[in-house]
Amino acid sequence: MNSIKISIPSLIENIKIIESFIDNAREKFEINDDIYGNIMISVTECISNAIIHGNKNDKEKLVHLELRAEKDQLQFVIEDEGSGFDLERLPDPTAPENISNPGGRGIFLIKHLTDEVKFENDGKKTILSFYMD
Secondary structure, eight states: OEEEEEEEESOGGGHHHHHHHHHHHHHHTTOOHHHHHHHHHHHHHHHHHIIIIISTTOTTSEEEEEEEEETTEEEEEEEOSSOOOOGGGSOOTTSGGGTTOSSOOHHHHHHHHSSEEEEEGGGTEEEEEEEOO
């Protein structure tokens, strides 16, 4: 298994670094266009959540990203240094009372664009899996 790691300070402008990281992975692991789009949206959304909600925009705290590549699967492991969250307590963005809210759709999107998503360590660690076949 190949593994590549990167850590960034919790500044929203560092999303550009993550986008470059994903572009490099696309070339290295020959990721097709369909999966690439899902990866880019899911990983950048998850990193954004880690910066804003996890680390509360504290540039002294880091967001860690690890790409684990196997022959038939890519896993992106995102971890922040915040206090975590309770997945069960997140409002349903599709509920009528939440439809017009400007935020709250990130995890909903991630769940629909990944082949598998796991939340660990009280929500501080997220593992996004994408199958290559």
